[in-house]
Amino acid sequence: MEEMQKYLKEILSESRYKHSLGVMEKAEELAKIYKVDIESAKKVGLLHDIAKEMTIEQYKEYANKNNIKITEQDEMITAILHAKIGAHICKEKFGFTEEMQDAVRYHTTGRAGMSMLEKIIYVADKVEEGRKYDGVQELRKLAEENIDEVIMQIVDFNLMKAVNNRNPIHPLSIEMRNELIKNEKSSV
Numbered sequence: 591m592e593e594m595q596k597y598l599k600e601i602l603s604e605s606r607y608k609h610s611l612g613v614m615e616k617a618e619e620l621a622k623i624y625k626v627d628i629e630s631a632k633k634v635g636l637l638h639d640i641a642k643e644m645t646i647e648q649y650k651e652y653a654n655k656n657n658i659k660i661t662e663q664d665e666m667i668t669a670i671l672h673a674k675i676g677a678h679i680c681k682e683k684f685g686f687t688e689e690m691q692d693a694v695r696y697h698t699t700g701r702a703g704m705s706m707l708e709k710i711i712y713v714a715d716k717v718e719e720g721r722k723y724d725g726v727q728e729l730r731k732l733a734e735e736n737i738d739e740v741i742m743q744i745v746d747f748n749l750m751k752a753v754n755n756r757n758p759i760h761p762l763s764i765e766m767r768n769e770l771i772k773n774e775k776s777s778v
């Protein structure tokens with residue numbers, strides 16, 4: 591853990607490093623509530639943005655070298671690249687398991703069929719203590735009770751923002767939302 595923190599501190603800006611510590615702490619809290627392995631949650635929380643400060647050229651070069659497939663959708667929504675490539679770096683450098691890699695890989699878009707660890711990281715990233723936006727307090731509280739509802743609210747907010755700004759929407763996010771709605775309907 592210490593080694594990871596040291597590495598991260600060297601490669602990230604101070605504010606992103608702080609965000610990473612915030613996600614680590616929030617992931618730990620949520621892991622306790624939802625009975626997920628705490629060490630794994632902390633490590634993924636800490637390192638989820640490990641590739642966030644690389645350039646597009648560096649992403650492409652890294653992906654080429656390591657046979658990571660970048661889809662056309664990924665290219666349109668470049669935020670997915672730091673997640674995909676970050677997952678690979680975490681495997682290579684710190685021996686992340688498949689499940690931990692998935693939690694890094696899908697922390698931006700989400701996807702249908704997320705594990706509880708993936709959900710925790712997706713949510714911790716958006717509600718860690720350093721995040722400041724209208725409604726974050728409510729989401730933080732709700733995250734302790736109903737994590738799916740928080741994911742739904744986050745994805746809706748992001749989709750509406752994308753629509754308003756005429757930005758593309760990643761199909762994985764749509765698939766995640768559809769699954770949540772299906773589960774909601776079947777549990778009524």
Ligand SMILES: [Fe+2]
Nearest residue numbers: 638639642698
């Ligand atoms: Fe990220």
Ligand SMILES: [Fe+2]
Nearest residue numbers: 609638639715
């Ligand atoms: Fe993040």
